[in-house]
Amino acid sequence: MGLDFLRSDLILFNYYSFGSLLVTITTFFLAVFFLSLKRKTVATYHLGIAFLVFGLFEIGYFMAAFYYHPIAAYHRWLTGCLILPTITHFTQFFIRYPSNYNRKFGFWMMIFQHLLGFVVACFLFILLLFRKRSIILPPIIGISTLWSRVSILHCLSLFTPLLLLSLFRLGESLSIRKRKGSQSSYFPSDL
Numbered sequence: 001m002g003l004d005f006l007r008s009d010l011i012l013f014n015y016y017s018f019g020s021l022l023v024t025i026t027t028f029f030l031a032v033f034f035l036s037l038k039r040k041t042v043a044t045y046h047l048g049i050a051f052l053v054f055g056l057f058e059i060g061y062f063m064a065a066f067y068y069h070p071i072a073a074y075h076r077w078l079t080g081c082l083i084l085p086t087i088t089h090f091t092q093f094f095i096r097y098p099s100n101y102n103r104k105f106g107f108w109m110m111i112f113q114h115l116l117g118f119v120v121a122c123f124l125f126i127l128l129l130f131r132k133r134s135i136i137l138p139p140i141i142g143i144s145t146l147w148s149r150v151s152i153l154h155c156l157s158l159f160t161p162l163l164l165l166s167l168f169r170l171g172e173s174l175s176i177r178k179r180k181g182s183q184s185s186y187f188p189s190d191l
Contacts, residue, residue, distance in 0.1 A: 017065040027055040043097035050089035057082040084117030
């Protein structure tokens with residue numbers, strides 16, 4: 001009775017769950033590959049961490065596709081909170097590749113993005129914990145509105161790709177710049 005959620009008729013192994021499993025395993029293999037290189041650069045290290053966190057993110061989708069039970073809806077706790085740290089480390093890869101000239105900017109950008117990800121994750125936890133109630137946001141530019149949970153989640157879902165595109169473009173533009181006459185090493189000891 002207590003292990004009712006482990007029944008075999010609740011496990012669905014179809015094409016969708018098998019595809020999700022393949023993507024998750026491939027992402028973890030990429031993480032192990034990039035993190036196990038002998039002389040990895042700072043950019044390679046951040047790429048490995050990004051794939052590791054992205055693999056944890058994909059476990060949520062595999063759980064939702066594999067398990068037919070209301071508890072599978074809690075994959076949102078994984079996916080909603082792990083996408084911004086993944087974006088953070090992919091952005092660090094673009095900032096620090098091919099050269100690590102922007103060390104100070106990269107460090108402060110990483111701190112800012114992790115803090116932003118933490119705030120968004122806390123906000124998502126509040127929304128998911130109090131899902132039956134509506135949330136009153138503080139006045140924004142003098143306008144006080146009553147937002148439903150769905151409209152706030154839609155705003156957050158629009159925020160993530162915009163952040164991703166803007167930060168990838170910023171990292172790409174910073175990595176193209178060259179400093180004349182300076183030599184730098186590419187290895188993590190230079191952080």
